[in-house]
Amino acid sequence: MKFFGFLITLLTGAVLIYGTLDMPAYGDPDSPASRHVSPRYIEMTEIETATPNMVTSILADYRGYDTMGETTVIFTAGMSCIFLLRKRKS
Amino acid sequence: MIYRGEDIIIRTISRMLIPFIQLYGLYVIMHGHYSPGGGFQGGVILGASLILLLLAYGYQDAKSRVPEKLLTVFSGVGVFIYAGTGFLCLVLLGNFLDYAMLAKILHTDAAHARSLGILSVEIGVGMAVMAVMVSIFLDISTGGVLPGEEEEKQKTAEEA
Amino acid sequence: MILEQFPFLVHSAPALIIVIPLMFALLTPVIGLIRREWTFPWMLLALLLATLFSVTALQDVMRNGVIHYRMGNWEPPWGIEYVVDHLNGLMLVLISATALLVAVYGKKSVEQELPGKEVYFRCIFLLQVTGFLGIVITGDAFNLYVFLEIASLAGYALIAIGEDGAPFASFRYIIMGTIGACFYLLAIGYLYIVTGSLNMADLARLLPPLYGSKVVLTAFAFFMVGIAIKMALFPLHVWLPDAYTKAPSAVSALVAPLMTKVSVYVMIRILFGVFAPSFSISVVPAMKILLVAGIVAIFTGAILALAQKDFKRMLCYIIVAEVGYMVGGVGLANTTALRGAVLHIANDVVMTAGLFAVAGIINYKMREHRLDDFKDMFKRMPFTMAAFATIALSIIGVPPTGGFFSKWYLLQGALQEGSWIFVAALLFSSLVNVVLFFRIFEIGYGFHGDHGHSAGGDGGEAVAIREAPLSMLVPLMIAAATIVLLGFYNQALIGKIIQYAVPVL
Numbered sequence: 001m002k003f004f005g006f007l008i009t010l011l012t013g014a015v016l017i018y019g020t021l022d023m024p025a026y027g028d029p030d031s032p033a034s035r036h037v038s039p040r041y042i043e044m045t046e047i048e049t050a051t052p053n054m055v056t057s058i059l060a061d062y063r064g065y066d067t068m069g070e071t072t073v074i075f076t077a078g079m080s081c082i083f084l085l086r087k088r089k090s
Numbered sequence: 091m092i093y094r095g096e097d098i099i100i101r102t103i104s105r106m107l108i109p110f111i112q113l114y115g116l117y118v119i120m121h122g123h124y125s126p127g128g129g130f131q132g133g134v135i136l137g138a139s140l141i142l143l144l145l146a147y148g149y150q151d152a153k154s155r156v157p158e159k160l161l162t163v164f165s166g167v168g169v170f171i172y173a174g175t176g177f178l179c180l181v182l183l184g185n186f187l188d189y190a191m192l193a194k195i196l197h198t199d200a201a202h203a204r205s206l207g208i209l210s211v212e213i214g215v216g217m218a219v220m221a222v223m224v225s226i227f228l229d230i231s232t233g234g235v236l237p238g239e240e241e242e243k244q245k246t247a248e249e250a
Numbered sequence: 251m252i253l254e255q256f257p258f259l260v261h262s263a264p265a266l267i268i269v270i271p272l273m274f275a276l277l278t279p280v281i282g283l284i285r286r287e288w289t290f291p292w293m294l295l296a297l298l299l300a301t302l303f304s305v306t307a308l309q310d311v312m313r314n315g316v317i318h319y320r321m322g323n324w325e326p327p328w329g330i331e332y333v334v335d336h337l338n339g340l341m342l343v344l345i346s347a348t349a350l351l352v353a354v355y356g357k358k359s360v361e362q363e364l365p366g367k368e369v370y371f372r373c374i375f376l377l378q379v380t381g382f383l384g385i386v387i388t389g390d391a392f393n394l395y396v397f398l399e400i401a402s403l404a405g406y407a408l409i410a411i412g413e414d415g416a417p418f419a420s421f422r423y424i425i426m427g428t429i430g431a432c433f434y435l436l437a438i439g440y441l442y443i444v445t446g447s448l449n450m451a452d453l454a455r456l457l458p459p460l461y462g463s464k465v466v467l468t469a470f471a472f473f474m475v476g477i478a479i480k481m482a483l484f485p486l487h488v489w490l491p492d493a494y495t496k497a498p499s500a501v502s503a504l505v506a507p508l509m510t511k512v513s514v515y516v517m518i519r520i521l522f523g524v525f526a527p528s529f530s531i532s533v534v535p536a537m538k539i540l541l542v543a544g545i546v547a548i549f550t551g552a553i554l555a556l557a558q559k560d561f562k563r564m565l566c567y568i569i570v571a572e573v574g575y576m577v578g579g580v581g582l583a584n585t586t587a588l589r590g591a592v593l594h595i596a597n598d599v600v601m602t603a604g605l606f607a608v609a610g611i612i613n614y615k616m617r618e619h620r621l622d623d624f625k626d627m628f629k630r631m632p633f634t635m636a637a638f639a640t641i642a643l644s645i646i647g648v649p650p651t652g653g654f655f656s657k658w659y660l661l662q663g664a665l666q667e668g669s670w671i672f673v674a675a676l677l678f679s680s681l682v683n684v685v686l687f688f689r690i691f692e693i694g695y696g697f698h699g700d701h702g703h704s705a706g707g708d709g710g711e712a713v714a715i716r717e718a719p720l721s722m723l724v725p726l727m728i729a730a731a732t733i734v735l736l737g738f739y740n741q742a743l744i745g746k747i748i749q750y751a752v753p754v755l
Contacts, residue, residue, distance in 0.1 A: 016436070019468025023443050032456075036446030037327050050205040056122045060129075060208040064187050065321040065330045068172050069384070069396035071129075071215050072272060075169045076377050076400055078222030079279065080407030082162065083370035084417075085234030162279045170276040173269060183258060186265035188323040 104146035111139035119216040123205060129215025136216065137223030144227065149236065158236055161225040168218025175210045253306045263307040264319040264332040267342060268384050270303070271296045275376035282369030290357060293372045297353050297379065301346040304383075308339035312746060318389070326389075327452045333389030337592065337751035341386040341515050344599045345508055349379040355607055355725035356500025359614050363498045364411060371408075375504070378404035382508050386515060391438050391524065392448045394516065398434065398480075401512070402427050405505050409497040419492035426479055426489040433476030440469035441524075453524050461533050470534060473520050481513030481573055484547035491566040495619075499610025502562060507602035510569060511595050514576045518592070521580065522753050530583075531755070537583040541669065544578025547571060548675040552682035561619045562609045564686060565602070568645065571679050572598050578672055579660045587663020588752040589744055594656035596743070597644065597736055601653060604641040604729035608634065611718040611726070624694045634718050635694060637730035642687040644733045647680045652736030659744075 024031035041054050041062065051057040059067050112135075119132030144152045176187035184191030189207025190200035198206070228236065253259050259266070274296030282289050311317055311334055319332040334342070353375065360371055381401025388394050406427070410420035442448060444465045445456040460466050475486075482490040494506045521530040530536045551571030558564040576598070579591030609619050611634055616623040628635045644651035657676060664672040717723060736743065 015468055015471065019440055019465050022464040031443070032446035033443055034446070036456075038446070040328055048201055048204065049208065050201040051123045051208055053123055053125065055126070056128050056208060056212075057204075060122075060211050061189065061204055061322060062324055062329055063392075064176075064208075064211065066390075066393055066396050067211070067215070068169075068176065068187070069393065069400060071169050071172055071218050072276075072377065072380070073396070073399050073403060074222050075165055075218055075276065076374065076403045076407070078165045078225045079370055079373050079377070080403065081226045081229040083367060083374055083407055084410055085229040086236070087234045159283055163283065166276045166279050170273060173273050173276065177269060177273065180262055180265065180269075185320055185323045186262070186269060187321050190323065 101146050108139050122212050129212035133216035133219025136220040140224045141227050161221045164221035165218050168214045171214030172211050263303045267303045270299045271376050271380045278373035289369050289372045297350040301350050304342040304346040307334050308343050311339045326449045327447050330393050331389040336747045338386045345382045348603050351725040352504045355722050358719050359499040359610050374404045389450050408501040409493045412497040416496035419496045423489040423493040430476045430479030433472045437469040437472035440465050450524050477517045481510045484550050487570045494566045495562045499613050503606040506606050507599045537581050540577050541581030544574045545675045547574030548679045552679040565605050582663045582667045585754050589748050590659025592748050597652040597656045600733050601645050607726045608638045628694045631717050637726045640730040646683045650737050652733045655740040
């Protein structure tokens with residue numbers, strides 16, 4: 001059974017590596033990831049959000065809704081811990 | 091259980107360090123616009139300072155500063171600040187999380203309103219992350235049995 | 251609806267569907283600190299509003315076509331977009347209405363099973379519903395993952411609080427579920443590398459030239475396996491029976507019907523929304539694999555269900571078989587079968603919720619949920635058992651109920667495709683369901699064959715009527731009535747909603 005699990009893990013890894021064969025080169029400035037949505041974030045962040053740090057402007061504004069979800073994940077984790085572990089009535 | 095710390099060096103150093111750690115945490119939250127940082131990182135630093143307090147002084151002594159009910163409220167209210175900022179934009183007849191709408195009440199232009207919206211959101215994230223970290227730490231380290239009032243009295247009696 | 255007089259509310263409905271349960275959930279612990287009892291009406295209000303806005307959104311879609319809602323007013327590839335079409339409009343209504351019913355139903359059982367933990371239960375319950383709704387409504391692949399995380403995390407917590415052995419069952423679910431979610435995330439990452447986009451519609455536009463690429467093929471495989479784990483497709487179902495058997499009654503009634511169906515929805519969305527149907531059907535043999543997986547799931551689910559002595563566990567294996575119906579229906583890859591699969595999602599949400607509600611009522615009365623606990627239940631709880639019988643007939647597939655019609659469409663689809671094995675699997679599982687449920691009816695009536703009226707108070711052995719509390723009974727009756735109505739109005743449902751929900755293949 002252990003061997004079987006090991007085999008599956010190897011297989012999954014092999015598939016993942018197989019997938020990387022067609023990927024654009026690492027750090028390629030012409031790759032789709034850096035050409036499609038990124039230029040607007042880089043060029044417009046100062047004008048549109050008055051926030052020089054584009055990581056922050058993407059995180060909290062352009063994709064702010066995802067960040068709200070992630071914060072909710074953290075909140076859920078905290079509430080789950082209280083729900084499962086805390087014995088004293090609060 | 092988190093017991094009362096005995097080591098005077100740890101307690102003294104923590105007491106001296108904690109204000110600076112917290113100040114740095116606040117700086118990281120507020121400075122997310124210009125440098126690496128933001129709500130998550132700053133919140134973790136703030137949370138770490140409180141965990142240090144708990145480790146050095148034990149839950150009994152630190153309780154007055156970190157009551158668990160306050161942590162629960164903070165984690166809810168922190169995320170609520172985030173969602174509430176978004177909701178405020180919706181109330182101002184914009185889309186959800188469209189901070190540009192905040193310009194109507196902040197008397198600035200859209201870009202700066204967005205900047206301020208980001209700030210408000212980061213503060214909410216910071217509060218939530220800090221409170222949840224400490225709350226999870228409390229629950230896991232004590233197995234969920236937070237020392238009650240009775241136990242506390244007994245312990246202080248024993249120590250005396 | 252009342253809301254139509256406020257066009258702005260109708261416009262904002264997609265956001266409000268998610269944001270209202272979320273904001274209510276965030277404040278639930280605070281409300282709980284003030285007054286514990288207030289959290290229950292608080293939760294009901296949130297779910298009621300969510301249902302109201304879901305219905306509004308669905309009506310809006312039926313009248314004016316697909317709704318696009320931009321979060322933060324950023325246009326799609328840059329920001330996050332909510333897209334409500336007929337398919338997820340239907341899912342939204344199903345999820346929010348089910349959650350509302352289960353919330354009412356769960357009040358008593360939660361007070362009995364989890365005394366002192368109601369406040370946090372209600373908070374996490376709302377988060378769970380938020381997660382489901384968020385998964386369904388979003389038009390952004392990564393945003394889907396975020397809400398998948400919320401839903402999964404809340405689910406793990408809710409399951410772990412159940413009876414003995416629940417933490418271990420939940421832990422197994424965590425391991426499996428996390429692998430599934432990771433696979434999904436890896437797939438998104440791979441697609442992002444070659445397209446630079448996370449928006450589903452944008453991906454659908456950018457992907458066709460890349461269909462031969464190894465990256466896209468790998469991403470597709472990881473999407474499918476990840477989702478298959480989440481929907482408990484055989485043989486990746488091993489986490490499901492333990493987790494849903496040991497969860498508290500109210501949790502089983504919420505999570506068991508919704509998690510698997512939401513995952514089936516995600517699968518349909520990825521197969522036909524992110525990738526083009528032509529890719530999913532002809533470039534990769536995905537459909538054939540799904541068909542085979544569905545058939546195997548139906549057979550094994552049905553056989554394993556026969557072997558169970560515990561009612562809830564039996565239901566869990568029925569779910570495994572039902573997932574097989576839907577996956578197989580999608581795998582048949584023709585319009586009729588696909589419509590049947592979507593109709594079956596709707597029916598199955600109602601049926602599974604109803605059956606787990608019955609299990610919860612049995613558990614509330616007997617503190618157990620074995621098949622033997624049904625002894626004399628027809629006399630003791632005539633209304634509960636009447637509702638149970640209706641839902642059971644639907645799951646078997648007896649005509650006026652909804653279950654018959656979705657099976658009928660699936661059957662027709664299979665015949666069109668000439669897939670006799672799928673036809674055989676459907677019939678086999680229906681037969682097994684007959685055996686399963688008539689065994690319970692037999693136990694429920696007692697073996698002596700005295701089919702006396704339920705109000706029998708004459709003989710010494712007669713059992714007094716001890717119905718379930720009204721707050722548990724009424725939601726169950728509504729579920730039973732809904733499944734019959736779904737049967738009567740299946741033409742309308744197909745004609746008005748489902749035919750626009752699925753692509754014509």
